[in-house]
Amino acid sequence: MKGILRTALAAAAIAALGVSAQAKETVVWWDFLGGGDGVRMKKMIEDFNKAHEGEIEIQATTLDWGVPFYSKVQTSVAVGEGPDVMTYHASRIPLAVSQNILQEITADDWAALGMGQDSFANAIWDAVTVDGKQYAVPLDTHPIVLYYNKDKLAAAGLIGDDGLPKGLNGIENFSAAMKTIQDGGTKWGLSTFNAAGDFQFRTIYSLLCQQDGQMMTDGQWLAGDNIDKLTNAVKVVADWVNDGYAPAYTEYPAGIALFTSGESAMHINGVWEVPTFTDLAAKGELGFEWGAVELPVFFDHACTYSDSHAFALPANAGKDMSPEKRAAVLEVIKGIVNQGLFWATAGHIPALKSVTDSAEYQAMEPNATYAVLTANMVYDPKSVFAGVASPMYSAAANAFTAAVNGEVDAADAVAEMKEELDGLQ
Amino acid sequence: MLKSRRNEILVAMVLIAPFVAVYGWLFIYPTIQMVRLSFTNAPLIGAGDWIGIDNYVRLFTDRIFKTAVWNTLYFVILTVIPGTAVALVIALMVSRLRGWLQAIVLAAFFLPFILPVTVVYLIWWWVFDPQFGIAQYIIEPIVGQPVSVWRRPDWFLPMAALVTVWWTNGFSILLFLAGLRNISSEIYEAAALDGASRWQRFRRITWPLIWPVTALCLTIQLILQLKIFDQVYLFSLGGRTNTTMVLVQYIYEQAFVHNKGGYGATIAVALFVIVVAVSVLQYQALRARGAR
Numbered sequence: 001m002k003g004i005l006r007t008a009l010a011a012a013a014i015a016a017l018g019v020s021a022q023a024k025e026t027v028v029w030w031d032f033l034g035g036g037d038g039v040r041m042k043k044m045i046e047d048f049n050k051a052h053e054g055e056i057e058i059q060a061t062t063l064d065w066g067v068p069f070y071s072k073v074q075t076s077v078a079v080g081e082g083p084d085v086m087t088y089h090a091s092r093i094p095l096a097v098s099q100n101i102l103q104e105i106t107a108d109d110w111a112a113l114g115m116g117q118d119s120f121a122n123a124i125w126d127a128v129t130v131d132g133k134q135y136a137v138p139l140d141t142h143p144i145v146l147y148y149n150k151d152k153l154a155a156a157g158l159i160g161d162d163g164l165p166k167g168l169n170g171i172e173n174f175s176a177a178m179k180t181i182q183d184g185g186t187k188w189g190l191s192t193f194n195a196a197g198d199f200q201f202r203t204i205y206s207l208l209c210q211q212d213g214q215m216m217t218d219g220q221w222l223a224g225d226n227i228d229k230l231t232n233a234v235k236v237v238a239d240w241v242n243d244g245y246a247p248a249y250t251e252y253p254a255g256i257a258l259f260t261s262g263e264s265a266m267h268i269n270g271v272w273e274v275p276t277f278t279d280l281a282a283k284g285e286l287g288f289e290w291g292a293v294e295l296p297v298f299f300d301h302a303c304t305y306s307d308s309h310a311f312a313l314p315a316n317a318g319k320d321m322s323p324e325k326r327a328a329v330l331e332v333i334k335g336i337v338n339q340g341l342f343w344a345t346a347g348h349i350p351a352l353k354s355v356t357d358s359a360e361y362q363a364m365e366p367n368a369t370y371a372v373l374t375a376n377m378v379y380d381p382k383s384v385f386a387g388v389a390s391p392m393y394s395a396a397a398n399a400f401t402a403a404v405n406g407e408v409d410a411a412d413a414v415a416e417m418k419e420e421l422d423g424l425q
Numbered sequence: 426m427l428k429s430r431r432n433e434i435l436v437a438m439v440l441i442a443p444f445v446a447v448y449g450w451l452f453i454y455p456t457i458q459m460v461r462l463s464f465t466n467a468p469l470i471g472a473g474d475w476i477g478i479d480n481y482v483r484l485f486t487d488r489i490f491k492t493a494v495w496n497t498l499y500f501v502i503l504t505v506i507p508g509t510a511v512a513l514v515i516a517l518m519v520s521r522l523r524g525w526l527q528a529i530v531l532a533a534f535f536l537p538f539i540l541p542v543t544v545v546y547l548i549w550w551w552v553f554d555p556q557f558g559i560a561q562y563i564i565e566p567i568v569g570q571p572v573s574v575w576r577r578p579d580w581f582l583p584m585a586a587l588v589t590v591w592w593t594n595g596f597s598i599l600l601f602l603a604g605l606r607n608i609s610s611e612i613y614e615a616a617a618l619d620g621a622s623r624w625q626r627f628r629r630i631t632w633p634l635i636w637p638v639t640a641l642c643l644t645i646q647l648i649l650q651l652k653i654f655d656q657v658y659l660f661s662l663g664g665r666t667n668t669t670m671v672l673v674q675y676i677y678e679q680a681f682v683h684n685k686g687g688y689g690a691t692i693a694v695a696l697f698v699i700v701v702a703v704s705v706l707q708y709q710a711l712r713a714r715g716a717r
Contacts, residue, residue, distance in 0.1 A: 067681050071469065195576055251550070254557055257557070384684075391682060391683050397666060401576055
């Protein structure tokens with residue numbers, strides 16, 4: 001009996017030695033990147049693991065985007081079963097912070113990452129900040145953009161000498177441009193995912209910002225003339241359908257199909273669809289020249305909705321992260337965020353200025369063209385009720401789906417939305 | 426004698442103990458916790474403060490809750506009896522076929538049942554797509570324009586019911602077919618000799634003898650459709666959920682989207698009460714029908 005015990009102890013000691021000799025840290029990673037960007041992220045993780053063999057290993061799991069992801073994170077972190085690092089939308093940070101499920105990214109952490117406030121655009125840094133503290137490391141910013149069919153715009157005389165669209169600024173000009181395009185034999189001026197009001201929120205919110213309007217001021221939803229500004233914004237999008245420039249009730253894949261098949265000359269969508277068009281063009285299946293630019297100025301100044309993918313460290317209940325583990329996690333984040341140039345092929349604009357300023361990125365098209373919009377971005381209001389897949393998006397889905405397809409008056413829809421938002425407690 | 430009786434009870438206790446333990450742990454305990462949670466303002470994670478019956482007071486003034494109750498009952502009306510009737514008709518037709526032809530036709534009707542809900546959703550999403558869907562070739566001539574059925578509250582539930590009947594009918598058809606095979610052909614032969622018409626044979630022989638199966642189908646469908654969630658949730662994503670909401674979806678929405686675990690539990694308790702009430706009603710109705 002004693003013999004067995006001794007052997008077991010010896011074996012345990014050897015095993016322990018083996019572990020400490022290797023000192024390999026395993027970093028458990030969760031993300032929600034299931035599309036074309038997910039493929040790229042898997043490649044980046046593989047590359048990282050190869051470069052750090054024997055030191056750090058990322059064990060990555062991809063989960064379902066949206067409410068399922070955030071529910072799982074909330075519940076698992078609460079019982080200490082969360083990952084070591086996870087992707088997070090900047091817009092969801094306020095709720096996470098209110099629930100104490102994220103660790104602060106401290107000054108020491110930023111030093112270890114070799115990054116700081118100056119490394120990012122103001123809007124991006126602000127988006128990961130709550131009450132002066134940062135809770136995530138931004139990887140990118142992913143606004144919506146205007147995709148265009150260059151051949152059709154050129155035929156309508158809408159391409160300037162610099163090769164970019166011209167004459168699209170202003171509500172009337174934009175409509176006139178779509179009319180010219182349609183008069184030239186194209187079925188639709190524009191296609192966008194208007195079957196879902198929550199998706200349309202991104203466009204409408206951009207137009208609200210273009211009038212200096214805000215969803216939330218001092219904890220009040222749509223106070224003062226913000227409600228009228230939001231109505232104006234909804235009306236612009238609704239008129240595209242009412243006036244016959246855009247097809248009503250277009251679903252996400254249908255909207256893309258209308259653009260790629262040449263039935264619509266322009267398309268509003270997130271930058272994450274850039275790879276779709278790049279790949280089609282590379283295979284020679286697109287059949288026209290395409291580009292993507294910042295949303296036109298419909299009101300007073302340029303402004304575009306955006307959100308950021310960022311890396312957050314969950315505050316796993318009852319589990320303190322060892323300094324070695326934390327160093328490994330920061331190394332992982334640093335390694336991935338610094339590969340922004342490769343990440344940019346997914347369409348997202350890398351968060352690091354050093355990447356977007358580089359000559360390589362400036363040579364990437366259409367990415368470099370639309371990346372100028374980072375100076376004019378607006379993020380979700382900082383509220384526990386806002387952010388992707390939040391109650392605010394659900395209110396937008398209910399109010400705007402009917403409004404942008406001409407079933408409900410814009411003012412009524414906005415009033416309905418305000419009522420629902422005011423009901424949130 | 427007494428001793429052996431006591432022994433029997435003891436043995437019985439020991440034998441059912443594992444079930445009782447698991448049932449208590451997995452069903453009774455969570456149910457009690459759910460009721461307790463409904464009296465708190467708990468978020469999705471962690472405990473909340475006891476707020477008495479505030480959640481229940483809110484429930485009675487909640488417009489969306491009322492919509493959800495009505496929509497759930499409407500969905501039950503749209504699916505349970507029509508679905509069972511369609512299954513009976515199909516089973517009657519399939520039972521007239523013989524051999525491999527019957528096997529193929531039966532498989533065709535049963536196939537949708539084995540599909541996961543996400544596949545069903547994607548198929549019908551494209552079928553009804555306003556730009557590219559094939560169903561629009563039927564809808565457009567009748568209505569005059571393509572209809573986005575998943576975004577129009579008046580179209581939503583009837584179409585979701587249609588998809589559900591298409592999807593789940595295979596199971597009811599199988600049950601009916603088994604029931605029909607159990608009816609001895611001698612009864613039909615005797616009736617035919619007596620000059621009973623085809624309708625009389627159905628009315629006087631098939632219908633009474635198939636009734637237990639019909640009652641079973643109705644009960645299974647009722648319980649299933651009161652708990653409707655998947656299809657309605659998927660088809661309404663990004664749309665006008667407040668007008669197409671069903672009860673389980675509202676539980677999910679409150680607990681997981683709005684981060685209100687306590688209120689979500691309150692709606693769950695309400696659904697529990699509704700299911701119990703409807704089940705009792707249906708049981709009584711079916712018993713009355715069976716006794717006649």
